[in-house]
Amino acid sequence: MTHKKVVILGGGFAGINAAKVLSGDRNCQVTVIDRGNHHLFQPLLYQVAMAGLNPSDIASPIRSMLHRYDNMFTLLAAAKDIDVDRRLVVTDFGEREYDYLIVACGASHDYFGNDRWEEFAPGLKTIPQATEIRRRVLMAFESAERTYDLDEQTKCMTFVLVGGGPTGVELAGAIAEMAHNTLKQDFRTIDATHAKVILVQGGDRILKQFPEPLSKYSKEALESLGVQVRLGDRVTDITADGVQIGDDFIAARTVIWAAGVKANPIGKSLGAEMDRAGQVIVGNDLSIAGHPEVFVVGDLASAKDQEGNALPGLAPVAIQQGRYVAKLIRRESAGKSTAPRAPFRYRDKGQVATIGRRRAVMQSGRFRLTGSLAWLGWLFIHILYLNGFRNRFFVFLSWAWSYVTFARGARLIVPKQWKNRSE
Amino acid sequence: MTHKKVVILGGGFAGINAAKVLSGDRNCQVTVIDRGNHHLFQPLLYQVAMAGLNPSDIASPIRSMLHRYDNMFTLLAAAKDIDVDRRLVVTDFGEREYDYLIVACGASHDYFGNDRWEEFAPGLKTIPQATEIRRRVLMAFESAERTYDLDEQTKCMTFVLVGGGPTGVELAGAIAEMAHNTLKQDFRTIDATHAKVILVQGGDRILKQFPEPLSKYSKEALESLGVQVRLGDRVTDITADGVQIGDDFIAARTVIWAAGVKANPIGKSLGAEMDRAGQVIVGNDLSIAGHPEVFVVGDLASAKDQEGNALPGLAPVAIQQGRYVAKLIRRESAGKSTAPRAPFRYRDKGQVATIGRRRAVMQSGRFRLTGSLAWLGWLFIHILYLNGFRNRFFVFLSWAWSYVTFARGARLIVPKQWKNRSE
Structure with missing residues (x-):
């Protein structure tokens, strides 16, 4: 054979x-x-x-x-x-x-025919995109610290997330927590806790794949972190200066795209x-x-x-x-079977999304959970599904460390160029 | 005041x-x-x-x-x-x-007036340079695996380190160990243990800031790992195809510069x-x-x-x-002293360099040490001088993990570009 x-x-x-x-x-x-x-x-x-x-x-x-x-x-x-x-x-x-x-x-991101937005609003599917977003978010605070122009400062400290799915919600919560906890003490000119985080969602609720009460909880949880959640709003343009939402322009240096997906x-x-x-x-x-x-x-x-x-x-x-x-x-x-193929059946075990420290939503069948327990469930499930003992162990330790200290272990702004001469 | x-x-x-x-x-x-x-x-x-x-x-x-x-x-x-x-x-x-x-x-690297060499032989002073070198070394093995041209394969699997100071020695030892341990099982077309690692040093011994017997030990330790140490050799040209050393040309895809330094x-x-x-x-x-x-x-x-x-x-x-x-x-x-300044006095506590697993050299005054104990000393000193408990703890765990498993936890080839469109 x-x-x-x-x-x-x-x-x-x-x-x-x-x-x-x-x-x-x-x-x-x-x-x-x-x-x-x-x-x-x-x-x-x-x-x-x-x-x-x-x-x-x-x-x-x-x-x-x-x-x-x-x-x-x-x-x-x-x-x-x-x-x-x-x-x-x-x-x-x-x-x-x-x-x-x-x-x-x-799949990768889709900008609904506006590919020029990508420059100003990276998506989050790959490691280079993740480190690019990290660089932008950390640099935004640094730039705010350096400027004496108050409009510029506000623009630097405004973060817009486009898309109210799990990624948009997780990012919004994380930026708000970073501003309020991790960076609070670090700056002298600016007050990092004044950062504005805006989540823009086209539909009438966020996390729309979850049951409605969980969407409501998530919105309130985000708002308690200081995130402004805009529902039913559509982004019509993105430039280096900010985001256009109909007649409304939000001056923002950092925009992250968490909306469309294209195969x-x-x-x-x-x-x-x-x-x-x-x-x-x-x-x-x-x-x-x-x-x-x-x-x-x-x-x-x-x-x-x-x-x-x-x-x-x-x-x-x-x-x-x-x-x-x-x-x-x-x-x-193996040549064992020439019988017709049994169809694929998806077993929906449920879903979980996190908003921030001790804030998450979880749903499995008719079972629903919010708050600390859902958050622990989220942690547990993600550790469990990670590949390999080493990654599980190091992620667990990183989380434990961050939970206790409020610090973030990988706060590096790394330049894109490696050559001496270009520095 | x-x-x-x-x-x-x-x-x-x-x-x-x-x-x-x-x-x-x-x-x-x-x-x-x-x-x-x-x-x-x-x-x-x-x-x-x-x-x-x-x-x-x-x-x-x-x-x-x-x-x-x-x-x-x-x-x-x-x-x-x-x-x-x-x-x-x-x-x-x-x-x-x-x-x-x-x-x-x-300081940064100096190519002795041959700045065009940088493209082919990055130095190691910054994080982007470190990740660029990581990318090149890992990609070299991947490229060797993909090709059926034996000359190309040899070129891909030849690594030249220019400079026999601590950085050159540490890199040479690490590449040799990676080839012999970490990557041994991973490839099908190539045998990673056949990788050639060549350390080129202009002077008559490596680690010349150490006492002569320690240089000798280091050279032998490198050779036992399969590294070829070339003493008294000067690089006269570096191109995309390899390194020229006088009349001798070494075909090599990966060259790392660990030689000159410029303020x-x-x-x-x-x-x-x-x-x-x-x-x-x-x-x-x-x-x-x-x-x-x-x-x-x-x-x-x-x-x-x-x-x-x-x-x-x-x-x-x-x-x-x-x-x-x-x-x-x-x-x-504080206005306490108008007396003349006491001159700066450097207190030389000694030095230490590592070649690989359980191989290192250490010198403090007239005290000299090689082998496992020196290696433990090297580990201890570096953990001690790292900044912050978190970094110490995570580096210690990473080392313990690598020591037991021979694995390297950060084996990522990350593309330079983050955009969708350029992929």
Whole structure:
């Protein structure tokens, strides 16, 4: 019997979980292709941006996650094209044939056709974006401290978050807490506690994937931290000077984009049907029409649950999809089953989001929780799902340290350029 | 009585130690000016470059180091000029007057007139340089894994360190250990243990500031790790393809510069006498001729010890000089002393350098030590001198972890660009 060649594009939640299930399977030869060398625990990326954690605390080299298994091959390369007829993937580093393909390339930000906003309002999906946001937020306080122009000072100390999902809420809470606790004593000209944090949400409530009472709690929790929550407001322009919201202009030096999401453009090369956000429409076995050997999973996939509702772009969905597909491939390459594939079923275990110290919301089925207990639950779940003992241990210690001291361990402003001459 | 205005340029070892001595002094109003926001523990910077530590483990925000004291003011700005006659410092953010000035701006790399080498051979003085070197070293292995061209593979897996001082030795040992331990299992096409590490030293021995037997031990320790040590060799050219050493060309993708050092050009604006390396020549009270209120300390200063030997550019020298000058200023601004200044005396407590796991050299006066005990001494001294309990604790844990597992906790290849579009 020959090996089945499995190619996995992307080492995010979906890809890495598929790879883990296929690890050690003697019937499959697996190649994981990613343009980065690490798997990233995105739910904690905002803490890197907020100087609470180090990038390496939430990232693990894909190679070492998989190196124990002889059937796993890791390739650092960017996928450029997929030829579903010839069954090969074209990367910037040559081609790879496959018998099964798992496309798990995720999504990036979408500025709704206003790509020029990116310069002024970075999104938060990658480590370089997190450190760029960290640099901007810390530099904003430094610039406020240096200026004697009061308008400029106000602008420096105004932070606008666009988007009221978990990322926007977590960032807003964290900036407010940083200003009130961590930085309080550090400045002489400015009072860091006067920082203005504004969360702009287009819909009528924040955290709209949670039950309504939890949205209400979250809004009040943010407001108690001094965050101004603007509901039903749409950003119409972003410049170096601030944010336009209809007729209202907010002068702000720091704007962070936590709104639109757009699927990875590689999905196009599959030739399958796509939805408006560029997600690839998949069947109930997560394969594309006409190609049962090509699966799309995670944020790139437009999949539906049993009731026909679109599945959200969440880590648990990606994890379960990755595992489901890998199990299918394992069974089929073992030649055990020619029966029709059982459809993918998403088991919704619930969700959790944090606003700040001892403030969080949690929901699982009909069970709802807010406050300290929900916050402890949030901590516990995130430690549990982190990859590897080392990351768990160091994140736990960093949190314990920050909780006691109010300090943030990674408050570094690092210049972009490394050369001597440009300094 | 009026306050004396003290300006400290630079938050390195010399500057921060001067600031600490002046903290809380009621007669002085102190401004620390640095273009970065953090004090950096440079002796461990090579571990950041070698993916063993996080940047924030060895850096602390200058603001929070000094925020307890009302007389301390921290300014993030780059010094552009010093006007010793008008007693003011010009920064990119306005001017500052002073009664006393402490110039502690340190040094950067010198390519001996071949600045174009920097592109191909970064030095190691700052965090961006450390992360750039980390990226290059890790990417070199990835590129070797991807290519089928054997010459290219050899080039990717050849690492040249230029300079046989502590930094060159530490980096050479660390790259060799990374190849033999950390990365051994991770690759499929290449055998990481075949990596070639070459240390090029112009003089006739490495670690020449140590007694001769310790240099010999270090060379043998490096060789036992597989490092090739080339003595009496001078680099005549560096390109993208490798290093020219006389008639000999070494094809190497990764070259690291650990050789020449050049003082910060700001020293020129003092109008004082300078030596060939651009260091400012100071008197035995570390002030410049004709300006007893202007002190130059640390790597920027050309100072002599009691026997007339030039003091080396080491952390202990900078620390003692910073403290000495600050104590002078404290005494004089209290108006207690008009007596002539007692000259600066450097107390040489010894030195230590590490080659790798359980391999180090240590010397204090006539006492010499090599091997495991010296290595434990090295660990202990570096933990002791790190700033703050948090950094000590996390560095200690990272080391303990790496020692047991052979892993390196910060093996991230991070792209330079943060934008979506450029990916």
